Amino acid sequence: MTETVVSTTGLTKRYGPRVAVDDVSLAVRRGEVYGFLGPNGAGKTTTLRMLLGLVRPTGGSARVLGRRAGDPAAVARTGALIENPGFYPYLSGRDNLRVMARYHGLADDAAERALDRVGLTARAGNAFRSYSLGTKQRLGVAAALLGDPELLVLDEPTNGLDPGGVADMRRLLADLAADGQTVLLSSHLLGEVQETCDRVGVISQGRLIAESRIADLRGAASLHVRATPVDAALAVAGRVAGESAVTPDADGGMRIDADPGLAPELARALVEAGVRLHELRARERTLEEVFFELTRAAGRAGPPGADPASPRSARDGAGLVTR
């Protein structure tokens, strides 16, 4: 049985009448990369802060690495980057990491290893105040890596990174995953999460509305067909895949919930029936689509009238960036 590294039970945080995190129960298993998703203000960061002992829960409980959340012994075995990286502006990146290494009880050379790991050695002598947002973010990740933690908690680690920085971060996460590192990753980059994470938890309005393997959330692949005449095409598809599997689309096509391996047989049947086949392709739901379905069902998918399938509306509405 896989060990649970992070578990929460009914975790709740209230600020006066406002409930920031509402009865959240989640589990992160050792060695997995767990994506923690949700729109801005959904309660992700507050949840992560509670796991690290920065914020006290008002209800429920949380355990990290077998200890009460916030226990210094557990926090010391956890690397974390929460929101914007906070460092001394007058110190260099290297000295900032040395200070943090000392707080961790580590020797100064731990800072050098962490700098090297995030590719910051060349700029380590510059003052933190002179860094770009992306470089500050890298230093934050370096601080999280100090002491080779058993668990990494990364809250929006790609914030402010340019495309090259995002690619570097993706490689770093892949390396960590390959090393069996347990990572709890909060991110707006659903494409990144889809590629990197094993399981995800989706939080909306403070409540955990889904927790599952990504493959299970996305469900089985389907076939998308556009052919004319439509009525004839629907009849052929119904005969080949079963009528219950065929759903007409608004754009004159149809979705067929069937194994994509059925595609050659379907194409032959359509052609033999004299139907003109314009498009036939296998299609999987993206994590982004699943996310919007879930959050819309929970009453929060963006501004009214926004098309959740549109990356632009996604960015504008729920603060998500798709890749």
Add this chain to the structure above:
Amino acid sequence: MSAARVPLLASARAELLRLRRWPALWVMLGVGMLLDLLFGYVFNYLGYRSGSGSEVNERTPPDQILHGLLPGGVPETTLAGMPLFGGAILLLLGALTIGGGYGWGTWKTVLTQGPGRASAYGGTLAALATVVVTLVTAVFLVNFGAALLVSVLESQAPHWPPAADVARAYGAALLIYAMWTAAGVLAGTLARGPALAVGLGLVWALAVENLLRGVANVLGAVAPVADVLPGTAAGSLAGGLGATAFADDGTPGVLTTLDAGPAALLLAVYTAVFALAAGALILRRDV
């Protein structure tokens, strides 16, 4: 057991590293030292040489001025500058050290390294205590150097003060500075940032306390409060150990309201209460 394995010592080492590289710390310490030399020695010596009296009162007899400038007067001269001007700088130091952590977001980063809140805060206090001890030691050494120079310039035999007087003054200086530093720490914690803490702290130390003591002179009901204010205790300790009170043409901030013993006790209580109150907030509050 190595320092790295004891969270409190590890935190103190970390905090000392970042304080040592903090330009603002050296500016504050430099300004404090400069004020001490200027008001304790340079202006008084110039006044003595020109025969126009001390920097605060021209009626001070020349012999009295010279006594304060020679090695034998180092304990009193050093203490005289601490309750008000020196204390204000230490209040700044405490407020900026703690408040800056909130402003820069470094408390969050520090606590996610796992030292624990008590150790992180304790380490910060230990680092500040190191700074205070170093500063007080440096001030005494510099003042002895200045006094020795005056004795040479004036061809006076350097009569050194009794060791017990120096030790008492040194302890009093530590207590006065520790209290103001702790007050700054509490202000920085309450304000969760440096700006408000520094502003309100200085207004309190430099203005409000003096106003309350002034009000107490005409409104007796205020006197019991004014007599036990932090600044009153600091000024009384300096006054009780020989520094000339402002009311007797001495240095601003030096008082004779309380005897040295009760003043020292009150300072110790204030230091502990301020440090513990700030610690309780840091332990309990969300970051």
